[in-house]
Amino acid sequence: xxxxxxxxxxxxxxxxxxxLFTVYVLLDTFVIPRSYTSxxxxxxxxxxSGGDAGxxxxxADAAEDSGRQSTGETSDAAEASDTGKTAASxxAASxxAxxxxxxxYDDGSVSITLSTTRYLNTTVYVADITVSSADALxxxxxxxxxxxxxxxxxxxxxxxxxxxxxxxxxxxGAQNRGYVIRNGTLYREAAASADQEDLVxxxxxSFSIIKEGEITAQELLDQGAWQVLxxxxxxxxxxxxxxxxxxxxxxxxxxxxxxxIGEIAPLHYVMVVADGRTEESSGLxxxxxxxxxxxxxxxxxxxxxxxxxxxxxxxxxxxxHPTSGGDTISERKVxxxxxxxx
Amino acid sequence: MSTSAxxxxxxxxxxxxxxxxxxxxxxxxxxxxxxxxxxxxGFMISLFLFPLLLGAVPSFLMSxxxxxxxxAAARCTWHAGVAALAVGSCLSGILEIYGTTSPYVRIYWAxxxxxxxxGALRYFLSGGRHxxxx
Numbered sequence: 001x002x003x004x005x006x007x008x009x010x011x012x013x014x015x016x017x018x019x020l021f022t023v024y025v026l027l028d029t030f031v032i033p034r035s036y037t038s039x040x041x042x043x044x045x046x047x048x049s050g051g052d053a054g055x056x057x058x059x060a061d062a063a064e065d066s067g068r069q070s071t072g073e074t075s076d077a078a079e080a081s082d083t084g085k086t087a088a089s090x091x092a093a094s095x096x097a098x099x100x101x102x103x104x105y106d107d108g109s110v111s112i113t114l115s116t117t118r119y120l121n122t123t124v125y126v127a128d129i130t131v132s133s134a135d136a137l138x139x140x141x142x143x144x145x146x147x148x149x150x151x152x153x154x155x156x157x158x159x160x161x162x163x164x165x166x167x168x169x170x171x172x173g174a175q176n177r178g179y180v181i182r183n184g185t186l187y188r189e190a191a192a193s194a195d196q197e198d199l200v201x202x203x204x205x206s207f208s209i210i211k212e213g214e215i216t217a218q219e220l221l222d223q224g225a226w227q228v229l230x231x232x233x234x235x236x237x238x239x240x241x242x243x244x245x246x247x248x249x250x251x252x253x254x255x256x257x258x259x260x261i262g263e264i265a266p267l268h269y270v271m272v273v274a275d276g277r278t279e280e281s282s283g284l285x286x287x288x289x290x291x292x293x294x295x296x297x298x299x300x301x302x303x304x305x306x307x308x309x310x311x312x313x314x315x316x317x318x319x320x321h322p323t324s325g326g327d328t329i330s331e332r333k334v335x336x337x338x339x340x341x342x
Numbered sequence: 343m344s345t346s347a348x349x350x351x352x353x354x355x356x357x358x359x360x361x362x363x364x365x366x367x368x369x370x371x372x373x374x375x376x377x378x379x380x381x382x383x384g385f386m387i388s389l390f391l392f393p394l395l396l397g398a399v400p401s402f403l404m405s406x407x408x409x410x411x412x413x414a415a416a417r418c419t420w421h422a423g424v425a426a427l428a429v430g431s432c433l434s435g436i437l438e439i440y441g442t443t444s445p446y447v448r449i450y451w452a453x454x455x456x457x458x459x460x461g462a463l464r465y466f467l468s469g470g471r472h473x474x475x476x
Contacts, residue, residue: 011421
């Protein structure tokens with residue numbers, strides 16, 4: 001074979017390998033689902049790589065082992081399981097005492113008031129939440145499975161868990177690193193970076209901000225962390241805005257849909273979702289979001305996954321206008337949610 | 343060591359091709375960034391620099407300078423390295439804008455750097471042009 005032909009053939013083969021490998025990387029990153037751990041029927045099932053069922057233990061045991069404290073009337077039901085089945089039965093049991101409207105919910109142990117406000121040319125949805133037990137503040141994984149590219153709409157996860165109110169979580173599945181602790185179970189202990197700020201929700205429902213470089217996930221779990229969300233950054237700490245307009249990265253400066261969660265006082269929280277990327281609602285920068293949350297009186301507030309993921313669900317409906325697929329109004333599938341369950 | 347007019351012409355053509363690829367990469371970056379809702383990625387923005395600085399500029403310099411042109415084997419290896427780095431940069435930009443990561447991206451940088459090194463070694467160790475073609 002002539003050298004010219006040989007090199008052309010080599011180049012063609014190399015280009016084919018490069019294209020195929022790139023397609024595989026894209027599929028692996030965005031499409032191919034990989035489940036590592038499933039949470040079904042009150043049990044946490046760890047799947048080994050060999051296909052064996054692996055370790056199985058109950059969520060109730062996990063809760064007990066983690067030393068979760070509960071103070072309210074619904075604590076027993078909530079501790080028993082986080083599954084939709086139990087939540088639904090708990091909901092049915094307390095249905096007679098529930099007072100609900102399009103913008104409020106009150107069952108004696110959980111009180112939620114939903115309000116919509118205009119702020120800097122942006123529609124912002126604020127859910128003011130008071131609970132009598134820390135157990136009411138929960139998280140759930142899409143398809144009850146911890147893994148990569150395991151996604152479901154926020155509303156779908158919320159419905160299957162009997163949530164009254166829900167917002168999207170940290171979309172842990174889009175990252176390969178960053179602590180993941182949910183409902184007292186450690187799923188991922190690989191740190192994203194030393195400066196990565198995480199929101200820690202303790203077993204008593206208190207909020208705190210940590211940096212992954214300063215403490216390990218196992219230490220957090222040992223100290224009673226019930227939920228750890230790894231997105232960020234922290235917006236408000238000790239009542240002071242903790243994001244800086246000068247040091248923000250570009251994506252933080254830009255107006256976009258946002259989701260945030262904050263603690264005003266013990267067992268008194270706010271969940272905030274800002275619409276964006278539309279003519280009606282431009283969205284907020286992180287600093288603007290932090291200012292808004294500070295005005296609500298939060299002591300601690302944390303930024304969750306935003307953009308097309310930003311979704312708020314209340315009483316069976318998506319209340320905001322999620323913009324997945326650019327500026328198209330539709331709900332994006334996400335890895336996880338934060339919700340108020342009864 | 344000598345170079346012919348045809349060698350210089352070949353390098354000019356190569357420089358033009360790399361320049362066109364650079365322009366395409368720049369347009370691709372601009373369009374992608376335009377639809378990324380203000381999320382910027384240095385990898386995406388600098389995508390066009392790989393074919394420009396590693397392809398168009400060296401090819402153009404070789405077309406005007408009295409230096410030996412690389413052999414077809416050295417050129418092939420070098421092209422492959424530039425392609426790996428450019429695709430790696432593009433992919434890194436896409437992932438960064440989306441807000442995710444992939445452990446496979448580092449393979450592009452490693453393979454690209456290794457191929458560039460191999461191409462350069464082939465060129466310098468052979469003392470320039472061995473044979474044309476490819």
